[in-house]
Amino acid sequence: MIFYFADAARQKARVVIVGMPLDRTSSYISGTRFGPNAARIGADNIESFSPYQHRDIAEIPVHDSGNLEFSYEKPDAPVKLIAKTTRAHYRAGKKQLAIGGEHTIAPAIISELSHSIPNLCVIQFDAHSDLRDDYLGEKWCHATAMRRVLEYIPRQRLFQIGIRSFSRPEEMNITNIFPFELLSPTKQVMHEIGSRPAYITLDLDVLDPGTLPDVQTPQPGGCSYQELVRALIQLSELNIVGCDIAEFCPCGCHPSPGSSLVAELIRELALLLDKK
Numbered sequence: 001m002i003f004y005f006a007d008a009a010r011q012k013a014r015v016v017i018v019g020m021p022l023d024r025t026s027s028y029i030s031g032t033r034f035g036p037n038a039a040r041i042g043a044d045n046i047e048s049f050s051p052y053q054h055r056d057i058a059e060i061p062v063h064d065s066g067n068l069e070f071s072y073e074k075p076d077a078p079v080k081l082i083a084k085t086t087r088a089h090y091r092a093g094k095k096q097l098a099i100g101g102e103h104t105i106a107p108a109i110i111s112e113l114s115h116s117i118p119n120l121c122v123i124q125f126d127a128h129s130d131l132r133d134d135y136l137g138e139k140w141c142h143a144t145a146m147r148r149v150l151e152y153i154p155r156q157r158l159f160q161i162g163i164r165s166f167s168r169p170e171e172m173n174i175t176n177i178f179p180f181e182l183l184s185p186t187k188q189v190m191h192e193i194g195s196r197p198a199y200i201t202l203d204l205d206v207l208d209p210g211t212l213p214d215v216q217t218p219q220p221g222g223c224s225y226q227e228l229v230r231a232l233i234q235l236s237e238l239n240i241v242g243c244d245i246a247e248f249c250p251c252g253c254h255p256s257p258g259s260s261l262v263a264e265l266i267r268e269l270a271l272l273l274d275k276k
């Protein structure tokens with residue numbers, strides 16, 4: 001199963017989509033392992049033309065390479081496979097759009113990119129700060145994702161937008177945090193990053209649960225779909241080196257209404273990646 005608009009040959013593609021259905025440490029609603037394929041089904045209900053970016057994704061070479069197959073026998077095996085996959089795409093000159101799966105995919109990708117890309121900046125859209133050092137005995141899990149990222153890039157280069165759930169000890173580790181709002185913080189972050197390379201990690205629970213209930217850890221008080229898309233497009237002038245979209249948990253019904261929402265966001269992100 002692939003996205004219908006992502007059937008270019010790998011050699012020709014500038015953007016490569018890869019499903020990373022990691023679902024090992026989900027602590028509330030399990031099921032992010034179904035996220036990538038549910039989004040592919042949901043794509044059948046969307047146009048390839050983006051009314052937001054006025055471009056047609058079917059006219060640019062995008063390759064969908066399917067899903068990674070994870071072994072859970074060793075806890076660090078998924079992280080190693082994600083890093084290896086990311087390295088291969090980067091060395092081949094491809095921009096990777098990863099679809100989770102739990103948010104743990106983000107530090108696995110960013111840690112790898114940080115080795116090759118100097119001054120890498122990270123923009124996180126999320127309800128949660130994900131800054132715990134460990135959670136339920138796990139160092140690499142959805143609740144520690146950005147804490148692991150901070151082991152590879154300095155705090156000044158992590159920009160956290162839409163955050164509305166964090167515990168007091170975590171607050172002490174936060175510098176660039178922008179709670180609740182998306183549009184004006186995104187504009188500010190864009191100016192602060194300037195010409196430096198940027199990676200976007202999009203945890204779908206930044207959206208209000210009324211808009212997208214199908215996430216692993218829904219949080220009230222999130223943004224609207226329009227606000228999220230507008231915030232993403234504001235970043236189009238940046239040098240975006242890759243992105244991921246994580247935590248889609250399509251377990252309510254099949255096909256989930258959220259599947260088409262997520263598929264549209266994947267279309268918008270692929271178009272953003274193709275701009276540079």
Ligand SMILES: [Mn+2]
Pocket residue numbers: 126127128203205206217247
């Ligand atoms: Mn989150």
